[in-house]
Amino acid sequence: MKVGILGCGAIANIITNFAREGKLGVEIKFFYDRDMERAENLASQVDGRVVLDMKDMLNHVDMVIEAASPKSVEEMVPTILKEGKDVMIMSVGGLINPETRLKLEKLAKENKCRIYAPSGAIVGLDGIKAASLGKIQRVTLVTRKPPRSLGITTEKEKILYQGKATEAVKKFPLNINVAATVSMAADQEIEVKIIADPHVDRNMHEVEVVGDFGEFHTTTSNIRCSMNPKTSVLAAYSAIKLLNSLNENFLVGT
Numbered sequence: 001m002k003v004g005i006l007g008c009g010a011i012a013n014i015i016t017n018f019a020r021e022g023k024l025g026v027e028i029k030f031f032y033d034r035d036m037e038r039a040e041n042l043a044s045q046v047d048g049r050v051v052l053d054m055k056d057m058l059n060h061v062d063m064v065i066e067a068a069s070p071k072s073v074e075e076m077v078p079t080i081l082k083e084g085k086d087v088m089i090m091s092v093g094g095l096i097n098p099e100t101r102l103k104l105e106k107l108a109k110e111n112k113c114r115i116y117a118p119s120g121a122i123v124g125l126d127g128i129k130a131a132s133l134g135k136i137q138r139v140t141l142v143t144r145k146p147p148r149s150l151g152i153t154t155e156k157e158k159i160l161y162q163g164k165a166t167e168a169v170k171k172f173p174l175n176i177n178v179a180a181t182v183s184m185a186a187d188q189e190i191e192v193k194i195i196a197d198p199h200v201d202r203n204m205h206e207v208e209v210v211g212d213f214g215e216f217h218t219t220t221s222n223i224r225c226s227m228n229p230k231t232s233v234l235a236a237y238s239a240i241k242l243l244n245s246l247n248e249n250f251l252v253g254t
């Protein structure tokens with residue numbers, strides 16, 4: 001399977017490193033970024049090709065990994081799907097609006113391709129998806145990050161947001177991926193709290209789910225990417241695991 005990358009930042013760097021070390025089950029050949037230097041740097045690591053326009057890779061790939069921004073989901077993913085190419089979306093915050101999601105799903109259906117949204121920086125989605133088959137009474141997410149990861153400075157713990165996930169996306173478009181992924185897995189609106197905490201050096205997510213299956217509570221304490229402290233290493237790993245699973249005949253815990 002040939003893959004192209006849209007957005008050559010922190011996540012794309014980790015994925016490309018795996019490819020360079022021969023640990024990726026797919027071939028990454030095409031790179032696009034609005035910052036050409038970033039695309040060239042990554043392409044040179046795996047003997048890949050830089051394209052000046054994202055559309056130029058579509059004739060040559062089976063899948064595009066979107067690792068750019070929520071805006072690029074709206075602006076570029078429809079073009080990828082119209083060409084019948086699969087897409088893996090990392091900026092899942094761009095999918096939190098149900099209208100956008102339905103539009104993309106319709107395009108995928110019409111053009112016989114698939115949209116993948118990896119678990120990203122959170123654990124436990126398998127359990128949430130299974131729980132959603134019954135009735136879920138409550139899903140809450142508390143995200144706690146160092147202030148720098150949230151783009152602010154503060155000496156004291158500060159609640160930046162408390163409310164519905166769909167509203168949070170307007171205020172924190174780059175920090176809402178986990179909320180969007182959990183909402184989609186639970187198939188319902190979830191309650192979110194975002195805290196800037198100067199006492200932590202990890203990006204942390206606590207999820208509580210209560211339903212007719214019982215209840216569970218998960219805590220993910222994520223090491224941040226050196227290239228982009230807003231992003232957790234686990235998010236890139238989840239994309240790599242999903243890519244590799246496309247070639248596997250034995251799947252566990254999906």
Ligand SMILES: NC(=O)c1ccc[n+]([C@@H]2O[C@H](COP(=O)([O-])OP(=O)(O)OC[C@H]3O[C@@H](n4cnc5c(N)ncnc54)[C@H](O)[C@@H]3O)[C@@H](O)[C@H]2O)c1
Pocket residue numbers: 006007008009010011012032033034035038066067068069070071072090091092118119120121122173174175177178181227228230231232235
């Ligand atoms: N699913 C998750 O849990 C999860 C976790 C972390 C990050 N993310 C999301 O994944 C995406 C990538 O994360 P990252 O840390 O690699 O980001 P990054 O900022 O390190 O890199 C993004 C790259 O995309 C490029 N870019 C942005 N918009 C573009 C556009 N419209 N056209 C072309 N290039 C564009 C930028 O120049 C940059 O090089 C972000 O949207 C981020 O919010 C998701």
